[in-house]
Each structure stands twice: as C-alpha cells, then as structure tokens.
Amino acid sequence: MRVRTLAAVLLGLAVAGCMTATPQPAPEAALKPRDRQLLANAPYPKVRPDGMFARHIVDYAGREKPGTIVVDTDKRFLYFVQGDGTAIRYGVTVGEESLAFRGDAKIGRKAEWPTWTPTPEIHQRIAGLPNFVGPGPHNPMGARALYLYQGSRDTLFRIHGTNQPELLGEAISSGCIRMLNEDVIDLYSRVPVGASVVVL
Numbered sequence: 001m002r003v004r005t006l007a008a009v010l011l012g013l014a015v016a017g018c019m020t021a022t023p024q025p026a027p028e029a030a031l032k033p034r035d036r037q038l039l040a041n042a043p044y045p046k047v048r049p050d051g052m053f054a055r056h057i058v059d060y061a062g063r064e065k066p067g068t069i070v071v072d073t074d075k076r077f078l079y080f081v082q083g084d085g086t087a088i089r090y091g092v093t094v095g096e097e098s099l100a101f102r103g104d105a106k107i108g109r110k111a112e113w114p115t116w117t118p119t120p121e122i123h124q125r126i127a128g129l130p131n132f133v134g135p136g137p138h139n140p141m142g143a144r145a146l147y148l149y150q151g152s153r154d155t156l157f158r159i160h161g162t163n164q165p166e167l168l169g170e171a172i173s174s175g176c177i178r179m180l181n182e183d184v185i186d187l188y189s190r191v192p193v194g195a196s197v198v199v200l
Contacts, residue, residue, distance in 0.1 A: 024057050024088065030189040031182070035143060038113070039181060042137035047165040053091025055183055060087035064198065069159070069191065071177055071199045073102075076169045078159070078177060080190055088190075090183045091168050095175035101148065101157040105197045108149025110188060114141045119156060122174055138163055143181040144188040148197055159197070160184060 031039075048054075053076070064070060066083035073094040079087040095101065113135035123129055133139045142161015147154060162168075162178040177199075179187065 022057050024055050030186045034113070035181075035185060038137050039143070042163070042181075044137070044163050044165065047168070049091050049165075049168050049180065053169050055091075055186070056089045057082075057086050058089045059085060061085075062087075065196070067191065067195055069107075069187075069195060069197045071159075071197070073171070073177075073200060076171070078179065078187070080187060088187075090179055090187065093162065093164075093167050093169065093178040094171050095157075095177075096171055101155060101175055101199050103150075103199060105148040105150050105155060105157075105199070107146050107191060107193050107195045107197065108152075108154060109147045110191075110193055111145045111147070112188070113139075113143060114145040114160070115139070116141045125174070137181070140164075142178070142184060144184045146184075146188065146191065146197075159187070 058079075060079060060081060062070065062079075062081065064081045066081055068081045070079040070081065070087070071077075071092065071094070072079070076092055076094055078090045078092045080090070081087045115135055116133040116139050117131065118126075118129045133141075137143070140163055141158070142163060145158050145160040148157045148159070149155060157176055159177045159179065161181040161184040164178075165180050167178075168180065
C-alpha cells in the first residue's frame, strides 16, 4: 500500500512538473459530419474555456507509456501521454470528492453519441431524472464516452462529453470525468479500447 501511495505522489509531482504549454487548436479532422450537425444545434451556450483549461500540448515528465490517459482530479486536467516527452492536456470537470473514482483502469469500450441510463444511485441523489436519455447534444454523456473497466468489471465510471460546458474545471459531477464535446471527440480518436487510465 505504501509503495502504491508513493507511486501516486511521484506521479503527481511529475504531472505538476508540466510547465511549458503551447495552445493546440481543436483538430477539425476528428469531427464527423454527424458531429458537426449535432454540435451546431447544441441546446446549451457555446463556452470557450479560459487559457488554463483550453487544450494545450505540455512537457510531460511522467513514466507512463505513450497512449496512457492520466487524470489529475485536483487540478482538473486530463493528460494524453505522447511519445516525445509531451502530453496533450485537456481541462475537465471531475466528480465530487465522495463520488470520485481513483486508481488504475482500462478503456473497456467506447461509444459515439452514447445513450444514458442513470443508475439507481444517481436516481436516489437527483430526483426527477428520466430512466433513459437518447443520444444527442442534450444527453449528459455528450458526444463520446470511454468506459472505464478494471479487469472485466465495468466500474460505472466514464470519461465523456458534457451538455454543461460552463462547468469545466469544477468538481460537481456524479464521479465521471467530463470534457468539452470537441475535446472528448479528439481524445476518442486517439485512444483504442484497452488503453490504460490512471486517475489520481
């Protein structure tokens, strides 16, 4: 347990060492025609994140293999580790402290414009939710979802888009990691099923 705690601390220090950042515009190639159509008619205000939470390429000193996703829940950043000493850093919304996922996982499956079925626990906490929400920009899961698994077990935590971009950088979700729809589309295009995820 002590070794795992020390590893988490060292990883946190490595992530904190990502100092140099260069803005990277959203790559248009990742947007499919359906994405453009649905996002053009999104039922929420278009919010541009401030400089800190906009997508950046940053120097990355961690030891994770290229293709690993690292989520720093304290700083509200998700890093996609590249193979050249850099990572793509995205701003995220994270779960409240008592609801947040921590630890190692794998991407067990992926979905474009996923549906959403609230769990019984979410129904208990939030009254008046529907039992099912179809795909689209009105859906809290947003444009893409990456489902976190430990072994063959679905953890019920996801990295996904959002229909509340104004909350980027907050700790308010039901434990999942939310991204701007344009950012989760970009991340989705980069990671395969089986990719490693580390949530600090």
